[in-house]
Amino acid sequence: MNQQYFHSVELDAELCCGCTNCLKRCPTEAIRIRDGKAHILSERCIDCGECIRICPHHAKRARSNSIEEIEPFKIKVAIPAPALFGQFNNLNDIDIVLTGLRALGFDYIYEVSRAAELVSEATRKLIRESKLQRPIISSACPAVVRLIKIRFPELCGNVMPLLAPMEVAARMARREVRKLTGLEDEDIGVFFITPCPAKVTEINNPNSTEKSAVTGAIAISQIYPALTSKMDHLKVIEPLAKSGLIGVGWANSGGESAAMLGEKYLAADGIENVIRVLEELEDEHIRDIDFIELNACSGGCVGGVLAVENPYVAQARIQNLRKYLPVSLNHLDEKDLDRMLWENELTFNAESFRLSDDIIEAMDMMEKMEEICKGLPGLDCGSCGAPTCRALAEDIVKGNAKETDCIHKLKAKIQNVYDTLGNL
């Protein structure tokens, strides 16, 4: 597999009927329909999962691990995303979920919300010390980080250089388990319980670290039936939860910003809104803001495509669960901050959208594109297999499509032949 472009989003070609739903929805124009099936342009996909959400035929899915895959490890660790806690009706105690995970076979639980509190504290510290380029953009949503990496070169330096809570949680959990058991890392399996396909990608091909400490990811939607059944039959509820309201609040859009405790912040959610904010940031139209939280999914992580509950219902439940929690139960040790910093700087990947790496050739191609565009109907109907007429023009100059892929062009051509024959 091409490690440079690992993607969790994949296509079940048998279920795909070649309709234009995903084509039109993709925020980075990363999908083309070729030979009646959807294809993902690897270098443009950010694993946001919008195509999974929209596909009426369930032909798009996210790769993730099954619960059986935890078996080979001596110690099985679950690191549940805070969004998991918003999925259950009438839940008033996070410990019920965590004890349920134990009943499913996990030996050790480390809530990602605990790590989120550490990330929040680290962010506040870095902001206080004015070490970062403002406005600071959160690095927690991997789809957003990937989007910036391929589309917003001038903003790469504004992304907060801290590992996301999932990664921090995995490292913290590993340290604790190693200390408790004396086992080596390879005996410890750390599984993220995920609402998000982009996190699966992040595990296999991290943005900012060499190797993820997370072993695998199990989709919330996959584990949900077994977990609820365990939760319904618990004899004892173990006191496992160690997160405060700051950490649990990260499940919702605005939660991470609220944890900044009064900095001038902005929180946007939903991929189209995120793109709008990034465009305006790039043009320096957004001023007087110190911190920017961006979530690719509407509602925040609770809106993840692998979650089961309606995101707004889940949001309300999260708010309710947070009510009587202490503000924060996790605090940085002296060395923690260094461990949480990125190993690799975020660098812009120019090849995703540019026509050619030679500017003269690119200009030549663009000239041709503009010319081709003028001749296309401008309906953006998607029938040619590209999301817009402009995208088709781009595909044509790149040699990946031809003008008669446009059915309107083809029709005109056939009409022309018909008329000529008629005149003979």
Next chain:
Amino acid sequence: MSNIHLHYDVNGEDFTRAGEASGAVKKRLKALGYNTDAIRRVAIAMYEAEINMVIHADGGYVDVDIFPDHVDILLSDHGPGIPDVEKAMQEGFSTAPDNVRNLGFGAGMGLPNIKKYTDEMRIETEIGKGTDLYLTVRVNQ
């Protein structure tokens, strides 16, 4: 030297559409793999000028010529003209109406910002006739 020529009409009637032309130019420069710092400067300078054109002059047109090493932009309007260019260039000086100030515009940073982000800037203005603003952004090697 070969270049790409782009032309945009800027609608003065609809304030909410201001910024569309600079957005379109930015998108094309990105597709060309243009120098990222130059893209940013073109986008900001052109945006400010486009906004000015809508606020003060009921729109006009923009001509953009993209060369491998620089971008030339002409913003032309048939507005009232600028009576005192020197004054208009001062930071904080603004004649923008209140309704656009509420949107965060009219802080008197338009022209100063345009100057800051471009390598060359020339204003040709005539009272009652209109204003031509010539901008050049060069790729820094």
